[in-house]
Amino acid sequence: MLFDLAFAFIVTIAALLGLRGGVLPTLVAAGVLSLAAIAGIAAHAWLALAGLGAWLALFAVLTLALGSADQRLTVRFGMLGLGLVQGVVAVVLLAGLLLGTVYRETPAAAEKLRLATLYAPVAALGSRVAPEEQSVALAFPTPVDDVELANETPVPTIDWADVRPFNDDAIRALPGEIRAIDRTPLAFEVEGRVTEVNVDIGEHFEEGDTLAQLDTYQLEIALQERRAALIEAEARFEEAQQEYERQSALFERDVVAETIAETALASLDAARSRYEIALRGIETAEDRLEDATLRAPYDGSVATRLIEPAQTISAGAPALEIQSNGGGFEITATIPDTLVSQLQVGTSHEVTLLDGSDITFSAELRDIGSRATSTSGFPVTLRIPSPNDALRAGMSVEIAFRLSSNETGASFLAVPVNAIWSNDDGGFSVFRIDPETSTLVGNEITLAGTEAGLALVADGLSEGDIVATRGIPFLDDGMAVHLRGTGVARYDD
Incomplete structure (x- = not known):
């Protein structure tokens, strides 16, 4: 509708300017428009657009400056016809330039122009005057009607990925941390105020050395009170023993009753x-x-100092963490579940310090945890048989795990995790693209696990298949799609 009004407006204005302008303005404008048309046919698109603008501006200015209504009727009708012809030529030229240049990268705008009612005769005339094989700048595609547009379904552009074998390298590098094998937290068994801390982090000590001391004032008072209580209890015990001996002797001589002797014994x-x-x-x-x-x-x-002088500490609270001299070091790490079956206890693996020294040494896999820690994987421990003098507890390392073959001998295919979706049967599926029809096919798969953003597929896909990776909830089986970055898509969304 908008383009119809624009076309009619241009033709009407050109006719009125010809009627009002007279011979000279109309002929000059016709010459400028002819040059613009020649530029368009000669593939000078922007020069042709500039010529169209100059034509309209010059036509209007000359009409206002030189136009006269006192001309003979035949002349005025002749100029009216010439102006009308110029308007038609301008409309054809403008439509061809828009579709050939400006709207080439904006299909939606081109669609609206091709839907215009007046575009059909414009396209027919333009195709005759400037065929597509003769002009690159001008384009007159077939008109589109509303019914045809309604029946045309846009083809969505999707992100995709190739199905490839899982990169099951012989070596997998994972981070780890060094810790001492003999590592013990120390705590006071009584509460109190810390008066001395005789060691700091990294300092060495010998067995029996005093590492820290609490204030003993209250404890010494308590000991003195206990000693005083012991003296009193000892005196009462001696007194009771003497009284019992005396009453026993009197009872044997029948001087006192038996009950008195029993009371003394109690x-x-x-x-x-x-x-x-x-x-x-x-x-x-x-x-x-x-x-x-x-x-x-x-x-x-x-290894760790957790207390300071003047600090009050409760009984059992860790005060220091120590490690033995010559006890050796071990390495702790966490491995993903996909590697558990490919590691064997007792195997040797290369370790590299990450302190910038690039020192490497071997470590023996001693233990693989039987239970995963949250979602991070399974804990493993490696023993360092010959510790380097540069090793310190807490250092970060990189472990090059040497992987053995999978027990089942199975090889997995890898696709991005976001390509996987849950189907109605409780299993997993992907949308595979049929290369012959460019349509989606829902494929049920057997998922073996995940690894670093990849889903490991044991069955259901073949190497070289193409799967959709984004917008999965908006896709459906049998839907026609276009692969992003391949060929030409009508809608680049």
């Missing part, structure tokens, strides 16, 4: 119990006083 037993409790209280107080001193259980070094 008092002796109670005094003995209090004495024994007081003895155990002394031992407990001495142990608590000893526990206020943190001593080294073996020769080693400090």
Whole structure:
């Protein structure tokens, strides 16, 4: 509708300018328009567009400056006809230039122009005057009607990927961390305020060395109280023993009743119990006083220091973490589930320090965890048989795992994970592109696992197949598609 109005407007304005302008303006404008038409036919598109603009502007200016209404009727009708012809030529030239240049990369705009009612005669005239084989700048494609456009379904452009064999290299590099084999957290068995910390991270010590000390003032007072209680209990015990001996002697001479002797015996037993409790209280107080001193259980070094002087620490809270001297190092790492069956305990693997030294050494796989840690994979431990002097606990390393063959001998194909979708049967499928019809085919697959953004397919696809990788929820079986980056697509979405 818009293009119909534009075409009619151009023809009407040209006719009115010819009627009003007279001979000279109309002839000059006709000459300029002829040059623009020649430029268009000669494939000078932008020169032709500029000529069209100059034609309309010059026609209007000359008409306003030189035009006169006092001309003979025959002349005026002649100029009206010449202006009308110029308008038709301008419309044909404009439509051809738009479709041949400006709208070549914008199919939607070209579609609207081809839908215009007046485009059909314009295209017919343009095709005769400037055939496609003679002019590159002008294009007059076949008109499109509403019914044809409604029946035409846009072909979506999709992202895709080739199905390729899984890159099951003999070596897979994964990160790891060095730690000491004999590594122990130390804690005070009593709570208190830290008064001394005699070691720092990395410092070495010998068995029995004092590593840290708590304030013992309250513990010493408690020990003194226990000692005082022991002295009192000991005196009461001796007194009860003497009383029992005296009452026993009187009972044997029938001086006192048996009940009095029994009462003295009971008092002796109670005094003995209090004495024994007081003895155990002394031992407990001495142990608590000893526990206020943190001593080294073996020769080693400090891996982590968690306390500072004047800090109050509770019983059992870690104070230091130590590691033994000469106990050796091991490496911890996490491997994906797809590698578990390809690693064997006892095999040797090359390790590289990531501290910039590029030191390499061998480590032996000692253990593979029986349970995955969250979603990260399975924990593994490697033993370093001959530790290098440069090794320190906590260093980051890269482990080049040497993979053995899969137990089943199966080889997997790899596709991007986002190409996989769940089907109604609870399994997994992909959309494969049929190369002959360029349509989608839903393929059910057997998924063996995932690895680094790739889905490992055990069955259902062949090497070289092409699968859709994006917009899966909007695709359907049998849908015609265009592969992004291949050929020419009508709609580049």
